[in-house]
Structures are given as C-alpha cells and as structure tokens.
Amino acid sequence: MSQIVTSFIESLAITNLTGATDHALVVGAADGSLTSLGVAGNGVLPIGSIGADPVLATLTAGTNINIANNPGNITISAIGGGIGPEFEDDVFRVVDNADNTAKLAFECDQITTGTERIITMCDQDLSFINPSFPGDVTCGTGLTVTTGDLEVSAGNLGIPDTNAAFTQGIFTMGGSLFMHNLGVNNTFLGYLAGSAINNGTNNTSIGSNSLENIDDGTFNTFVGSSAGLNIRDGSLNVGIGAPALSFLTTGELNVVLGAGSGINYTSSESSNILISNDGVIGDDNVIRIGTQGSGAGEQDNCFIAGIYGNTVATPSMVVIDSNGELGTTSISPINEFQDSDFRIYDNGDNTKKIAFEASAISAGTVRTITMDDRDIDMDAVATTYSTDSTDATAAAGTITIAGSGAVSTSGAGSTVTIASTSLVWNEVTGTSQAAAVNNGYITNNAGLVTVTLPSTAAVGSVVRVAGLGAGGWSIAQNASQYIRMNESEVTTTGVGGSMSSTDDYDAIELLCVVANNGWSVVNAKGNISYV
Numbered sequence: 018m019s020q021i022v023t024s025f026i027e028s029l030a031i032t033n034l035t036g037a038t039d040h041a042l043v044v045g046a047a048d049g050s051l052t053s054l055g056v057a058g059n060g061v062l063p064i065g066s067i068g069a070d071p072v073l074a075t076l077t078a079g080t081n082i083n084i085a086n087n088p089g090n091i092t093i094s095a096i097g098g099g100i101g102p103e104f105e106d107d108v109f110r111v112v113d114n115a116d117n118t119a120k121l122a123f124e125c126d127q128i129t130t131g132t133e134r135i136i137t138m139c140d141q142d143l144s145f146i147n148p149s150f151p152g153d154v155t156c157g158t159g160l161t162v163t164t165g166d167l168e169v170s171a172g173n174l175g176i177p178d179t180n181a182a183f184t185q186g187i188f189t190m191g192g193s194l195f196m197h198n199l200g201v202n203n204t205f206l207g208y209l210a211g212s213a214i215n216n217g218t219n220n221t222s223i224g225s226n227s228l229e230n231i232d233d234g235t236f237n238t239f240v241g242s243s244a245g246l247n248i249r250d251g252s253l254n255v256g257i258g259a260p261a262l263s264f265l266t267t268g269e270l271n272v273v274l275g276a277g278s279g280i281n282y283t284s285s286e287s288s289n290i291l292i293s294n295d296g297v298i299g300d301d302n303v304i305r306i307g308t309q310g311s312g313a314g315e316q317d318n319c320f321i322a323g324i325y326g327n328t329v330a331t332p333s334m335v336v337i338d339s340n341g342e343l344g345t346t347s348i349s350p351i352n353e354f355q356d357s358d359f360r361i362y363d364n365g366d367n368t369k370k371i372a373f374e375a376s377a378i379s380a381g382t383v384r385t386i387t388m389d390d391r392d393i394d395m396d397a398v399a400t401t402y403s404t405d406s407t408d409a410t411a412a413a414g415t416i417t418i419a420g421s422g423a424v425s426t427s428g429a430g431s432t433v434t435i436a437s438t439s440l441v442w443n444e445v446t447g448t449s450q451a452a453a454v455n456n457g458y459i460t461n462n463a464g465l466v467t468v469t470l471p472s473t474a475a476v477g478s479v480v481r482v483a484g485l486g487a488g489g490w491s492i493a494q495n496a497s498q499y500i501r502m503n504e505s506e507v508t509t510t511g512v513g514g515s516m517s518s519t520d521d522y523d524a525i526e527l528l529c530v531v532a533n534n535g536w537s538v539v540n541a542k543g544n545i546s547y548v
C-alpha cells in the first residue's frame with residue numbers, strides 16, 4: 018500500500034506518495050487510502066464497474082470493426098474500409114444539437130431478412146420539411162407521404178409495367194386499384210378499371226369500373242363510370258358516357274355516345290352507332306340518334322345541316338315511319354304515301370295546301386290523274402252544266418248525256434255523238450238491201466227487191482219500206498226474228514219468215530219491240546202478205 022507523506026519547509030508544504038509505481042494509475046478509498054491500478058499499456062483504459070474499483074482493459078472490437086491501440090491514442094476503423102459501426106435501430110438516434118429531446122430514429126423491420134438497403138445522399142442539402150428530391154428517387158418498398166404533397170417539378174415519375182399480381186406498376190386511391198397498364202398497350206384509369214384483363218391488348222378506359230371485366234377484348238376505348246363494364250371478349254368498341262354499353266359482353270365495332278347509351282345491348286350486338294339512345298336488344302348494323310318524345314332526354318324536333326339544297330347524282334326518296342326509322346324508296350317507278358300524310362303547299366304561304374282523298378276508290382284499284390300537255394286552271398273545269406231548263410252537276414266524276422224523242426246519243430273513245438232519230442230514206446235500185454235501223458228504203462227495180470232486217474236493233478228502232486219499181490219488195494228475217502201484223506197474223510220465226518208487197522206501191526213501217534228480234538207493223542198501205 019502506498020502512503021502519503023507531508024513535510025513542511027518554512028511556509029511551503031510538500032506531499033509525496035510513497036510506494037507508488039511509475040506511470041501507474043491509483044484509485045482512492047473511503048478511508049483516504051490510495052491503491053495502484055497498475056501501469057496502463059497502449060490503448061488500455063480504466064473501465065468502471067458500479068461498487069468496485071475500475072479495471073484497466075482495452076476496447077472490444079465489434080463485427081467488421083478494427084481497433085488499433087497506439088501509444089497515447091486508439092484508432093477505430095471499419096474492416097476493409099466498408100461498413101462502419103452497426104447499431105440496433107431501437108438504440109440508435111440522431112439528437113438535435115440545440116434540443117436533445119428532438120431525435121431522428123430509424124426503423125428497419127420492413128427490409129427483407131438478410132437484405133441491406135442503402136440511403137444514398139445527393140450532393141445537395143436535403144430537407145424533409147416539404148421535401149424536394151433532386152435527381153432520381155428510388156424506393157425499394159415504397160415511398161409514403163402522410164402529409165403535404167408529392168410533387169415532381171422537373172423530370173419524370175417512372176414506375177414499372179403492371180404485373181399480373183398487381184404488386185408493381187400501379188397507382189392506388191383509398192387503398193383500391195386506381196391506375197395501371199397490365200397487358201400489352203393497355204391503359205386503365207379509375208377504380209378497378211380493367212382489373213380483370215387477361216390477354217386483351219390496346220384497350221383504354223377512363224372512369225371507375227370502366228372495362229372492369231375486360232378479358233380478351235382488344236382495341237376498346239371507353240370513358241365514363243361503368244362504361245363497358247361487362248365487355249369480356251368484345252373488340253373495337255367506343256363508348257363515351259356513364260354507363261355506356263355497360264351490359265354488352267362480346268359485341269364488336271359499336272360506337273356509342275351519351276349517358277346510358279347502348280344500355281339495352283346485353284350480348285353480341287355489333288356494328289351499331291348510337292347517340293343518346295338505349296338501343297334495342299339484338300341490334301346489328303343500326304344507327305340510332307336520339308330518343309323520340311318530349312320528355313327528359315327525348316327529342317321531338319330534328320335539325321341537320323348540310324342536307325337542304327344538296328343535290329345528289331342518283332337520288333332516292335327518304336321516308337320515315339312512326340318509330341322514327343328512316344329508309345328510302347326508289348323515285349322510279351312508284352312512291353306511295355298515305356293520303357293523310359301527303360300535302361302540296363303553296364310556296365308563298367305554307368298554310369295553303371292541296372290534299373288528296375282516295376277513300377272512294379274501289380279496294381285494290383289504282384286511279385290515275387293524267388295531265389294534259391298544257392297548263393290547267395282548276396277553276397276553269399266545269400262541275401255544273403247548264404241546260405234550257407235545269408242544271409246538271411257531275412256525280413262521281415260522271416256527266417250523263419241522254420237522248421230523248423228523235424235524239425239519240427252514243428260514245429266511243431273520247432267522242433260523244435248526238436244524233437237525230439229522224440228517218441233517213443235510201444233508194445234501192447238493186448235487188449237486195451241490208452237494212453239499218455232508223456232508215457227508210459225506196460225499192461226501184463223491175464225485179465223483186467229483198468230488204469233484210471238489221472240483226473241488231475234497240476227497242477224503238479224503225480225500218481220503213483216503200484215500193485216504186487214494178488218488181489215490188491220483200492222483207493227477209495235473220496235467225497230468231499219475226500214480224501207481227503196483229504194478234505193472229507205473224508210471220509214464221511227465223512230466216513224462213515218474210516213479209517211482202519202485192520202491188521208496186523205498197524208501203525210498210527216496222528218498229529222494233531223486242532231488242533234485235535221482235536218487230537211490229539205500225540203502219541201499212543196495200544195488201545201485205547206474209548209467210
């Protein structure tokens with residue numbers, strides 16, 4: 018044990034430690050004694066222990082740490098110049114130099130076991146208060162911003178293509194799939210948009226649930242919530258509006274515009290164009306524009322520019338039915354319209370119209386109005402005909418011209434003949450004559466003159482015969498004809514019967530009383546014989 022010896026020289030006191038060792042460290046005790054710890058070698062430090070004297074010892078090197086104990090200094094370095102000291106994340110903190118209660122901690126539990134992730138510092142001051150990251154930012158397990166904005170003020174925000182597991186290349190919103198490009202040349206934006214894509218390519222959809230169930234379909238473009246929702250294998254469809262074509266499954270080449278347009282298509286309807294129209298189940302190759310009616314979302318007037326005044330080389334008549342369906346009929350040969358639908362209106366006042374009425378025409382019959390080769394003023398067409406006594410008005414398009422007394426009428430083609438029934442006398446110088454109705458014959462021949470009754474004669478027709486020549490006359494009959502003198506005197510019916518004169522100047526007048534066949538003697542002179 019060392020001792021402390023104090024000596025006094027005049028006013029100066031000198032204290033010496035006896036029994037000490039050169040360069041040794043000593044430790045005190047409660048009773049005032051001192052104990053030597055020994056001489057410390059290079060890099061040896063007194064290391065304290067609660068309730069015991071310090072111990073001289075060197076530092077122990079950790080993993081990948083090298084400790085060099087030198088005279089008067091200790092050098093601590095990483096082995097191989099690589100990784101420095103390692104600390105557990107729950108015991109390592111960076112403390113603010115102005116406030117040691119403000120600390121920065123690190124958490125490593127999200128890193129894959131056995132994996133090291135490196136924070137590489139850019140050559141610029143970096144603040145995590147409204148952080149700004151110059152250059153590339155690489156995040157192995159994600160970058161989370163809990164407050165504030167994430168802004169890229171220059172350069173690009175690059176992410177990989179979407180994989181089938183949706184574990185990369187996606188954007189989420191509220192924890193749900195929001196944007197991705199799974200497949201080849203596909204782009205989907207909106208809640209679950211295109212989330213069932215399999216082999217389909219070149220599809221684009223914008224809107225929540227748009228093209229949600231697309232599988233193998235290609236080249237589809239949809240904009241709007243639930244637009245194209247159930248299309249699986251359909252291709253080349255375009256739909257704009259929510260939820261356009263939302264029930265179509267396999268149809269192709271449809272173009273649809275408007276909220277709810279095409280909502281009635283449920284299967285393979287194809288090659289249709291719809292604008293603000295629900296469509297009809299089973300449509301193919303149909304164009305539907307608007308919805309007929311006057312309610313909300315309906316139209317009852319149509320204005321289309323570029324048609325009026327435009328002349329086409331081979332025109333066809335455009336017609337429309339009560340369902341709004343358009344079609345054409347050839348201008349030649351026949352265009353038919355309901356008489357209630359067809360009007361001709363005045364070019365100066367469209368309230369003045371000509372209508373047609375066909376109800377009086379017999380069923381299955383076509384009546385034709387033929388235009389003469391001249392201008393016709395309908396005001397000049399007579400409908401009332403004046404006579405010496407009363408007026409006649411056309412009925413059902415007909416004016417009857419009737420004969421009376423000595424006047425007869427007849428018509429042929431476009432000609433009406435009005436003739437007087439006054440007897441026309443004819444001299445016969447031969448021996449035979451075929452009589453005509455309403456004619457008289459003067460027989461003038463030395464021999465017998467045979468006059469044959471007309472084979473056709475209307476009731477009231479007259480034939481007269483008067484003798485002049487010495488040969489006299491005989492009236493011959495045709496088949497079925499007869500001549501009656503009185504109740505008991507009548508010729509034999511047919512060609513065997515006849516009536517004849519007995520003197521040169523006998524005369525007779527015959528009246529047709531039965532059409533064609535029956536004749537009666539209304540006047541006679543002389544002694545007439547009959548067979």
